[in-house]
Amino acid sequence: MPVLRQIRERFAKEKPLTGLRVAACLHVTSETANLLLALQDGGAETAICASNPLSTQDDVAAALVHEYGIPTFAIKGEDSETYYSHINSALDTKPHITMDDGADLVATLHTDRTDALDGLIGGSEETTTGVIRLRSLAEAGKLKYPIIAVNDADTKHFFDNRYGTGQSTLDGITRATNILWAGKTVVLAGYGWCGRGVALRARGMGAQTVVTEINPIRALEAAMDGHQVMSMDNAAKIGDIFITLTGGIKAVGRQHIEVMKDGAILANSGHFNVEIDIPALEELADGKQEVRPFVDEYLMGDGRRLNLLGEGRLINLAAAEGHPSAVMDMSFADQALSAEYLAQFAHSLKPQVYDVPRDIDEEVGRLKLLSMGITIDTLTAEQEEYLGSWEVGT
């Protein structure tokens, strides 16, 4: 993670986070560990809980506790009760700054744990889903402190959502099933940045791609990118593999499950395990068996077999290693610089959802290009003047 490393080195010298407590609700992986260590080097006290019951790398959790003394509340496969108790434990550390991945920490803060709101100066949110929830909270006038939408940084969503999710979603499904992608019909629910990325990579592996959408402009874009676009009612009948990337619920619902082909594969790469209607699947099935790790084969009443991967949780985290560290490097560089920004400027912010400042975004881009050995052009004075002027025409 060369970008975060450069930031960490500067933090170690400048200590911009001295005196601040940060509570992170993130996937507990080796990449996240690097972020925590950067914050720690910057002078912060940190604590972490898992943002997903299945995504914890237990060896990383252990190392955070034993080698770095960071309070870590996470264990792979924890149940829902443990999951929320872990969030509460993280809040017990009385953080000044929160870092969230899906907004569960913030939601808990605004419901059961309003006691912990005191002292908070700001937070950041890593995901599309979380940002949607937070904006909804803000619009309702209920958000209590400023939050930076790290997800919306160009160096985050252009890269993490598109290239990271694109590659790692296929990786997770390949590891779980060992299917050949070439010749398969892959149905993608949702054509946001994640959906675009997965569609691109699925085609790159030789699959035929079908996109479903609710937004007319995204649907048009998918069609002009060469994907088939149709309603899920129609797509359900022809897909070999279904991947949900909507951030919503029941993108694959009961009426779709009822008409799928024998052998169809269902995976979620959106956010929560509600994008596929698993209760309906359970109800329609006579039984299920785990045919490979992370593959539950449901035997339907009519004899069809449908395969649900990773219990409908994020497949790239469940069955693979999540995002490659190269993309987390950029996202977490945005996180670290946003924390520094909050330390400096939170007092002047309102309880709203903020964009990552453009300067931070471009700085992350510059550090990344540097690490790739790529040189780009800079505007000459003459070119800059031209772009800034309006007199010069045809």
Add this chain to the structure above:
Amino acid sequence: MPVLRQIRERFAKEKPLTGLRVAACLHVTSETANLLLALQDGGAETAICASNPLSTQDDVAAALVHEYGIPTFAIKGEDSETYYSHINSALDTKPHITMDDGADLVATLHTDRTDALDGLIGGSEETTTGVIRLRSLAEAGKLKYPIIAVNDADTKHFFDNRYGTGQSTLDGITRATNILWAGKTVVLAGYGWCGRGVALRARGMGAQTVVTEINPIRALEAAMDGHQVMSMDNAAKIGDIFITLTGGIKAVGRQHIEVMKDGAILANSGHFNVEIDIPALEELADGKQEVRPFVDEYLMGDGRRLNLLGEGRLINLAAAEGHPSAVMDMSFADQALSAEYLAQFAHSLKPQVYDVPRDIDEEVGRLKLLSMGITIDTLTAEQEEYLGSWEVGT
């Protein structure tokens, strides 16, 4: 142009532009003619001048005058003096609304023809370059009336700039040169929406693609899209074909021309004919000859031959037919609906650059999908509620 047709039919009934004069400075093509007729059916009086000296389809210009009685000031190949006299003639019609493609009309209004500012209620601008110029004018506090940046509508720049320019740029170069794209090294200056589109299509034709940029985030994106990214100083030495798409000047400059390979091809698809430093090319050359229509072969002092296409003007308009009508259909639907919006709401707008209202953008998307026979999903009440809520979590 099925989208514009639907709008035109409604305009013919509702006459939303009654009593308004519109002066358009656009490429005089059959697509533009359709826009003018829609405005006319909507009750407007219209006049048009060319936005580019080379892009006029003379038969269309003639038909506009003789069949539809629309004052038309444009002739293919007009010189710079005629070009500006035509702009002045269009302004002489005392328009209430301007439609611009590159902001030459607006620039003239704000310099030589401030007399024509009276009576103006609003305008619209079709291109990236024009919007940059207008924002610069607005920031300087000098813009005198509100302008809608049609270019920035999703249904415009996502489709026109990317798919339209992407395809038609290659088309123009193919028609001019009849080269085989497969195996060629294509250097693209600029990775905005136009650059992305041309890069995608160039690779789709089997070329190797090299991107130059000044923006670190776009440069990163190009690299992760699989293109080689480097400075133009390095790209100049290896390119077979150079295409400028920056909206700026001298993206291909003297020092680049000096090191290009024998036989290199230079084309512009950005906006003005200043993206390639043609004066430097002329100066470095011993002579030139037209080897095919739209191909000037420059014989350089050192014996190399460099081919400049379409005199450095927009190659898709110079050597092909501009954008396919399918993309102009959407852009011009945005134009027509923006004119209607100005007729209704201009009085409440300030002299600034405005985005196309989201409603207009989505309406155009919906009309386009309809014309393609594509059905998409709509959110159920349950799904809508979920997305609007912040309580539901992991």
Add this chain to the structure above:
Amino acid sequence: MPVLRQIRERFAKEKPLTGLRVAACLHVTSETANLLLALQDGGAETAICASNPLSTQDDVAAALVHEYGIPTFAIKGEDSETYYSHINSALDTKPHITMDDGADLVATLHTDRTDALDGLIGGSEETTTGVIRLRSLAEAGKLKYPIIAVNDADTKHFFDNRYGTGQSTLDGITRATNILWAGKTVVLAGYGWCGRGVALRARGMGAQTVVTEINPIRALEAAMDGHQVMSMDNAAKIGDIFITLTGGIKAVGRQHIEVMKDGAILANSGHFNVEIDIPALEELADGKQEVRPFVDEYLMGDGRRLNLLGEGRLINLAAAEGHPSAVMDMSFADQALSAEYLAQFAHSLKPQVYDVPRDIDEEVGRLKLLSMGITIDTLTAEQEEYLGSWEVGT
């Protein structure tokens, strides 16, 4: 045409074709002219007739006659009678060697003009279709002299059929219609080398691709390359654009025409104008009009409009410029070297269809790489020994 140029220079010195008469039945284009001049420089007397009634470039035909004194029997748009009288005129020159593009010359020789068989030492054939006809003739024991299947050379069909036809077919359709490819459903009948090439380029332009085939292995390949594969009966209902590339007849037949969508476009890039069942189209239509050059709009009895391009003849030749000279360069280098080979070795050949000798094929490849400035590796002695041995194992 740098490859042919190098061969021509050698021919001019070595005169390997002295005393031989060559009759060519090829598309009369500037590229073909270069081939004829190379043969002439090699010492041959040459004559040419058109291999397609629509593909003649009249200015080239004129130049061949007036500047180079080559008997040329071809005029763009000639009718069937003139076409065959031209073939007869070419045979009247009493050739020793024939060069054919579709085997019409050879077919005439074996039917109406058996008188001209005397003196023939060998021939060559440029196309897949022609080679199929010749093999059929040879298998029937009726072929009277040896013919080299230039079409089957790797440096021909890998490049001409795939990259040449791939690009130029789209180019022809674009010029004829100015459609936007992105988002269109393109149905390709046939997945041979031409079909693969067009499929690749259609996808490269953003289209959705559907392939029909009769060969199970090619059908599988198409599916695994990510194309939809189905019967033409099903494809007929969903296609926006149909392109036939089978070398056979009625790939698009009456029952397909009956179910096509309003506005569908039909083009042939296979060989003859029998791939689309034009008589059925005429019969089912109430009338037709030319809406753009090379676009006949048929008004069907049920109100649908179907667009036939270039009268069903090769669309890349009818509406564009045929193959880019870069691919013809390689094919015609194979032709020239095959003529030289026949001059030397025809006496030892039997009346069969022969492959292009491997040495000629690789020589053309080497000359082409040289012209592109590409350096490749060569085996070290150690590597060569390894590949030639069978003892070395795991």
Add this chain to the structure above:
Amino acid sequence: MPVLRQIRERFAKEKPLTGLRVAACLHVTSETANLLLALQDGGAETAICASNPLSTQDDVAAALVHEYGIPTFAIKGEDSETYYSHINSALDTKPHITMDDGADLVATLHTDRTDALDGLIGGSEETTTGVIRLRSLAEAGKLKYPIIAVNDADTKHFFDNRYGTGQSTLDGITRATNILWAGKTVVLAGYGWCGRGVALRARGMGAQTVVTEINPIRALEAAMDGHQVMSMDNAAKIGDIFITLTGGIKAVGRQHIEVMKDGAILANSGHFNVEIDIPALEELADGKQEVRPFVDEYLMGDGRRLNLLGEGRLINLAAAEGHPSAVMDMSFADQALSAEYLAQFAHSLKPQVYDVPRDIDEEVGRLKLLSMGITIDTLTAEQEEYLGSWEVGT
């Protein structure tokens, strides 16, 4: 494996292999187990040894022995001595038919175990490398019994080599390293079917692709497919990831290792672990450590770190699961039908390398399409007659 399953069902009824002993030297995986069971159901006695020291799935080996009573000589990670003793054990079963994957079994038969040649009626070979070795043996006049080159079947090499190796090579490297492919420069040594497949998939994941070749026609094809083509001397300096697919030795040699970038990754997907010059790597390095499973980081004398994956053995087998069963299904269907063919016709064959009969190849294609639910066209009588005739022309 639906194709093999259909064959197995027929074999179980027809028992075409009754009385024959088959010795297989193949990767010991669950797919291979299916092949053995099909042969067994067909009446054969079978035995198996590993064709690669690292590719054995030990649980499969155990099941073959304990559940199916098939003598199995293989253990993952066996050393060279054990590897060859296992081959000898397989030969001790006195087979009538051999099935080889790389020709180690055949090579042993022709050197140390000529005693086991008695009784052999025929064999088959799965890989390109093995076929090269066998042809070399046959050309030297030393091959002692007929062998069918299963590798050369269209349903094998078009699918297994291209789509199978293409996907699984990337899969192996991803699992070993968790790199992000987007933006990486991937150098592919060799552009045969495997190389083409890996190049296609690497680009499909967003990488920049560089190809090295020794064959001019393949080099040209790579260039026209949009890859950079250059000598390995030049590629060595710019690659992030090197993948060898040549079937030869030292495609990555000492002089290349010397100039690679810090952090470069080296993987082999060709055949043997001699494609990368590992002895040179060992010699140039000061030490190495395993940084992740299957990743040995070499610390070079000059401070650079180079990562060798899977000890230079086939990376898709070492770090992933080999080919997806979908492609092995077709290869092994060819194997099973070839064994049946040998049982019937071996007596009429000579000690040469034979192609898979066309009927077998097409039958496998048909069975596969059937399993995918794809319907294709068949020629009408009229179409068939046309293709078989030579009289019909322009």
